[in-house]
Amino acid sequence: MANRTTVRRRGIRPVRRALAALAAVAVIAGGMVAGTAGSAQAATETGCSMADAGSGRFASTLCWFDFSGYDSAQARSAAGQEMVVALPGGSRMNFTLKTSGGLIRTVPFPSWSGAYLGNREYRGVGGEPALYQTGHRTTTDLTLSDIRVVNAFGQEMSAFALVGADAESTDTNESIRWISSNPIFSLTANGSDPGVGTACDGRLPGLGTTQVTCAATRSVNKTGNAIVASENPDFWTQRMVGGGVQAVAFGVLLSQLELNKRVESRFAGDDFRISIGGEDGTWVFGDTTGPTGTSATTGRQTVVAKGMETRFTFAERTLAGTMSNYDATWACTRNGTADPTLPTGRSPEYRAEVHVGIGDLVSCTITNARKRTGLSLVKRVAEIEDVNGNGITDAGDRIRYAFRITNTGELPLSEVRIDDPMLGPVSCPPGELAPDASIECTADAPYTVTVEDERAGAVENTATASGRISGTSEDASSPPSRTSTPVQAADPSLSLTKAATPSAAADFVVGQEITYTFVVTNTGNVPIDGVTISEDAFSGSGELSEIQCPADRTLHPDDTMTCTASYTITQADVDAGSLSNTASASGEPAGGGEPVESEPAEEELPSDPEPAIGLEKRASPRTVARAGEIVTYTFHVTNTGNVTLSDPQITELAFSGTGGPLDVSCPTGPFAPGDSVDCTASYEVTQADVDAGRIDNSATAAATPPPGQARPVSAESSAVVTIPAERGLTLVKSADAGEFGEVGQTIEYRFVVTNTGNVTVDGISVDEVEFSGAGELSAIECPSSTLGGGQSMTCTASYEVTQADLDRGELTNGATASGTAVGESEPIVTPPSEVIVEAAQRPSLGLVKSVEPGEAEVGDTVIYRFVITNTGNVSVVDPWIDETGFTGAGELSDVSCPQLVLAPGESAECTASYTVSAGDGGAGSVRNTAVASAYPPDGAATPRSGESHAILVVHAPALPSTPPAQATPVPGELPRTGVELGAGIVLIVVLLLTVGGGAMVVARRRRIDD
Incomplete structure (x- = not known):
């Protein structure tokens, strides 16, 4: 208990040391006093206590000693403390307790909250069974010696075992050792498993020898506990080693017996007694049921036998009645479980020898039921005497009866007799009737049939048998046995059966002849004369022949007569589905009386109509x-x-x-x-x-x-x-305009699709296969995708004209229609249908000419500008200027125009330069006239603008008053003039314009050609 006691023990060590010293002093003083006194101490009287039922394996047979009368001084003395324990059942145990080592005090179970005993097992033990060691580092021995057990009669007994147990918790570095004069065994073992769980590190070395040790190397929560025992030892020692807080407990393992009785059924007044007796007659326990009780019990009795092999007799007997009249069924357990050595099941014996071991709880129950009793009776008619000889049983006839009685039970019967109120006395053989045996009894006189029996129609008779059950005052009776003897009076009666030949349904055809047979039977008990047949009903549409019968028409009982008739089937009979015939027989009873008539006899022939x-x-x-x-x-x-x-x-x-x-x-x-x-x-x-x-x-x-x-x-x-399939599809395409002449103009296309076959065509669509437009044609919309045979539909699409379309000169559009005929997988595709819409091309140019500046003097250079505008509806390319008139005295430069594509509405500018000469001064102005042209799309006329002119005002130069100053050349340089510089610049500009213009012309031509 190292984990649990660390705190406890530190606080109490000084106190315990002081107590130990005081105890030593007290022991010395006590010894001195004892030695001085020299007188023996009286034995300490105490008892023992069982645990709560079911709280331990031996809770009912292990009695724990109460040490509340423990005297430390006596126990530690050389003589020890003599103790006398009162055991259950009146026995007593004497022993001397000696202790050495640490101080001991006694406590109840459990010794502490974590102890196994008193918490997990063996709960409810009274007194103070635990001997608690409170000292440290002390080895303590507790020894029982001079052990002796006597029963209530003063006889010494040996069938017991002393028990030792860990009453606290053996933890790290602690151990308990049990030492005995006889071998030690475990009360917790299960086979080779000592059954201590985690206690004692799971081991109990030494079992089967005279020394067993429980040692611990660790402190854990215990899942088991060490409990050991030794049978009838001379001494019994428990040694606590380690000096920790430890505790042990002593007990004695005894035996318990119990016999119960249950009465399921009994004969009146029977009384039972049960008993348990020892083989030496020392133990006798018993109980009775009384004449009406259904149970008895000895109760649980604690016993201590003389020897180790102890046998007890469990028995029952009757105080009144016969035991052999009962079945006995045994049910026994040893320590709560079935044991094959114990009596079990139904047994013819009413006693059993039972071996009882130390610690056994043997419980038996005997169930009694009375043995089965019973009689069976078979009554029969032995003979009927026909007194009047009329062949029937009627008033005045005599009936003799016989009886057979059988003992169907398990017990003999005597005084067997018959009770038959109608017959009176019946004689049976005397003596006892054994089980399964039978006897025959007869009525002393026959029974004479009366008129009342005739009216009743039968003689009904009932009897019972009974007999006295041996050894009892009760009778066994049979169930009633009944006979019914028919009694007749004169009863004239006829029956008629009717048959047709042939009668098969297959034979029921027009023209088939049917023969009817009528069989009359005398079903009464007297003859009948003048028997005749009459037709009561006949469904045939024709005539039935006359019924033919024999000449002799007298019928005795059970005699028969056969008559016949014939009929031919008609179509109406066949249509009716059946042919039915009903007849009856009649006659006069012999000796007079009312005429008798049979029940009607019907014969129905199915016509086997076969409507088809x-x-x-x-x-x-x-x-x-x-x-x-x-x-x-x-x-x-x-x-x-x-x-x-x-x-x-x-x-x-x-x-x-x-x-x-x-x-x-x-x-x-x-x-x-x-x-x-x-x-x-x-x-x-x-x-x-x-x-x-x-x-x-x-x-x-x-x-x-x-x-x-x-x-x-x-x-x-x-x-x-x-319906042979014909498949075909056509497409006709048209446009709503014959020509187009404006950008943005909308052209509507129509596609007329016709199903020229006779089967439906599904999945119809119109597809463009050729379209020259530079823009996008709208989606082609059709009102349906399905056309029945001979049906048509118009699909439409629209297109917005582009400049490129006008420049090209026409719009070409080709399309096909396709669809899949019902039942086909390959689609039908029409030949292409094409429509061409021509463009109305109108090429035209405008020209505006100007000069900058508008006034100049001789020697000045002016720039002529020509603004060309495309006033037509088609694009033109690479415009040029043609001079139609020029009055200047000098030379006008070439006109430079950009090489490009000029779309409708767009403008381009061309330029030329001119240097005013002296000859222009006299005229006062220079006039210039020109027209513009450009290349149109292929096939269109070349456009030419109207003339446009520009006038340059020329001022005459003033006469100079002083010669112009000459520039002084810089040494080493040639003289330069502005003319030289200007001429170089102009030459470079002209060359650049020429090269660039040529490149643009080439590019523009490529674009428009494309």
Whole structure:
């Protein structure tokens, strides 16, 4: 208990040391006093206590010693403390307790909250069974010696075992050792497992020897506990080693016996006694049921036997009654479980020898039930004397009866007798009737039948048997045995049976002759004269012949007479479905009395009507080509049965035509077997039928049979109309404009798709295969994707004209239509349909010419500007200027124009330069006139603008008054003039414009050509 006691022990060590010193002083003083006194101490009287039932394996047989009278001084003395323990059952145990080592105090179970004893097992033990060591580092021995057990009669007993147990918790570095004069065994062991759980580190070395040790190397929560024992030892020592806080407990292992009785059934007044007795007669326990009680018990009795092999006798007997009249059933347990060495089940014995070991709790229950008793009686008619000789049993006849009695029980019976109120005395053999034996008894006189018996129709008789059950005052009785003897009076009676030949349904045909046979039987008990047959009812449409009977028409009881008649079947009989005939027989009872008549006899012949009908279905024409054609169906109905039918009807089972159902017209009225009638219907073919390629039709015919007969239905008949498929598709394309001349103009295209076949075409679409427009044609929209045979539809698309379209000169559009005919997987594709819309091209140019500056003097250079505007509706390329008039005295430079594509509305500027010469001064102005041209799209006329002119005002130069100053050349440089610089710059500009212009022309031509 190292973990638990660390705190406890530190605080109490000084106190314990002081107590130990005081105890030593007290022991010395006590010894001195004792030595001085020299007188013996009186024995300490105490007891022992059992634990609560079920709280431990030996809770009912292990009695823990109460050490509340423990005297430390006496126990530590050389003589020890003598103790006398009162045991259950009146026995007493004497022993001397000696202790050495640490101080001991006594405490109840549990010794502390974590102790196994008193908490987990063996709860409820009274007194102070635990001997607690409170010193440290001390080895303490507690020894019982001079051990002796005597029973209540003063006899010494040896069938016991002393028990030692860890009453606290052996922890780290602590141990308990048990030492005995005899071998030590474990009360917790289960086979080779000592059964201590985690206590003692799970081991108990030394079991089977005289020394066993429980040692611990660790402190853990204990899941078990060490409890050991030694049988009838001379001494018994428990040694606590380690000096910790430890505790042990002593007890004695005894035996307990119990016998119970249960009475399930009894004979009146029987009384039972049960008992348990020792083999030496020292122990006797018993109880009785009394004459009416159903149970008895000895209760649980604690015993200590003399020897180790102890036997007890469990027995029962009757105080009143016979024991052999009862069955005994044993049920025994040893320590709560079945044991094959104990008596069990049903037994013919009423006592058993039971071995009882130390620590055993043997409990037995004997159940008694009275043995089965019973009688059976069989009563019979032995003889009937026909006193009047009329062959029947009637008033005045005599009946003799016999009886057989059997003992069906398990016990003998005596005084067996018959009780029959109607017969009176019955004689049976005397003596005892053994089980399963039988005897015969007879009535002393016969019984004479009376008129009342005649009226009742039978002589009813009931008897019972009884006998005295041996050894009791009770009787066993049989169930009642009954006989019924019929009694007759005169009873004239006739019966009639009627038969027809042939009677098979297959023979019931028109013209078949039927022979009727009438058999009359005398079912009474007297003769009948003048027997005749009369027809009561006959359903035939013809005439039945006269009934022929024998000349002798007297019938004695059980005699018969046969009569005959004949009949020929008609068609009306067959149609009726059956032919019934009812007759009865009559006659006069011999000796007089009222005439007697039989019950009516009926014979019904089934006609086996077989209403049947046949159907042949035809279609005309059998092949069609287009929706709207008319097909006529004919249903040829034939009566193929053997009965008349009427009102034929046609039921369509399957009709694939989508314009149905058919309206079938049939004639009314009957038609005889073999006759035929025609029903008709007409049908208009639909496009869906054409698509299907055929019209399937199947039907059955039915008609009304005679009442009560099944309505006949023909076999299925079919007709097929075929429709060969024709597949075709065309496309015609058109535009709503013959030409176009403006950008943004909308052209509507129409695509007329026609199904030129006779089957539906699905998934129709129009696809453009060629379109020259520079823009995007809108999606082609169709009102449907499906066309029936011969149907057309118009699809549309729109297009907005672009400049490129005008420049190209026309719009070309080609398209195809496609779709898949019903029943086909490959689509139909039309040839392309093309439409061309021409462009109305109008090429035109405008020109505005100007000069900058507008006034100049001789020597000045001016720039001419030519602004060309595309005033047409098509693009032009690479414009140029043609001079139509120029009055200048000098040379006008070449006109430079950009090389480009000029779209409608766009403008381009061309330029030229001119240096005013002296010759222009006299005129006062220079006039210039020009026109503009450009290249149009292919096939269009070259546009030429109107003339545009510009006037340059020239001022005459003033006469200089002083010669102009000359520049002084810088040494080493040539003289330069402004003319030289200006001329160089102009030359460079002209060259650049020429090269650039050429490149632009090439580029523009490529663009417009593309």
